[in-house]
Amino acid sequence: DAKTTQPTSMDCAEGRAANLPCNHSTISGNEYVYWYRQIHSQGPQYIIHGLKNNETNEMASLIITEDRKSSTLILPHATLRDTAVYYCIVRPQGSQGNLIFGKGTKLSVKP
Amino acid sequence: GAVVSQHPSWVICKSGTSVKIECRSLDFQATTMFWYRQFPKQSLMLMATSNEGSKATYEQGVEKDKFLINHASLTLSTLTVTSAHPEDSSFYICSARHRQASGRAWGNEQFFGPGTRLTVL
Numbered sequence: 001d002a003k004t005t006q007p008t009s010m011d012c013a014e015g016r017a018a019n020l021p022c023n024h025s026t027i028s029g030n031e032y033v034y035w036y037r038q039i040h041s042q043g044p045q046y047i048i049h050g051l052k053n054n055e056t057n058e059m060a061s062l063i064i065t066e067d068r069k070s071s072t073l074i075l076p077h078a079t080l081r082d083t084a085v086y087y088c089i090v091r092p093q094g095s096q097g098n099l100i101f102g103k104g105t106k107l108s109v110k111p
Numbered sequence: 112g113a114v115v116s117q118h119p120s121w122v123i124c125k126s127g128t129s130v131k132i133e134c135r136s137l138d139f140q141a142t143t144m145f146w147y148r149q150f151p152k153q154s155l156m157l158m159a160t161s162n163e164g165s166k167a168t169y170e171q172g173v174e175k176d177k178f179l180i181n182h183a184s185l186t187l188s189t190l191t192v193t194s195a196h197p198e199d200s201s202f203y204i205c206s207a208r209h210r211q212a213s214g215r216a217w218g219n220e221q222f223f224g225p226g227t228r229l230t231v232l
Contacts, residue, residue: 041202041226041228043223087154098145101154104154
């Protein structure tokens, strides 16, 4: 079973920041928070991951609360092509631990 | 980098036939490959995990004799759906885990293929 909870769907205006929340209250000390997204009829795409510090890359920023029980993925300037299902997944780093997908959040970016 | 390909991208077959799907890591070596299945409007479900040169580990409820997995090299894994039936129609997605952690961005991340749409008539 997925160890995260996410809203079923969200809307965002094109050009605005999209903030996608994720709750992972039972996360263990050795588990990372991963974010993937899946555009319709495509394979999932890796976005970002982190342990406890905030992370940023060319795609997004990841903000993890100090107690690590929740996180937020931020797409700073959403475009129509960011419309997708976004999955928040917790998984141990290292060779163990498969990616177990929950239901994710369907983000719709509107013009 | 970190590109995973699948072939074919879609396939239609008759009930009772077998279908082979290939998954390749194009620019990296994958110690582990994963096979997922996704039904319409549902999330991805892990079917099996395969390590190069060893037998695949199947998730509970997945028939190993029906879904044959071969991981013969560090860049190729195949999934064969044997005696396919209409209920096997689904979107099959493979994923590969990078061999070495040569920098944070490559450390054990899984990269996914584009998926194969199987329709069994």
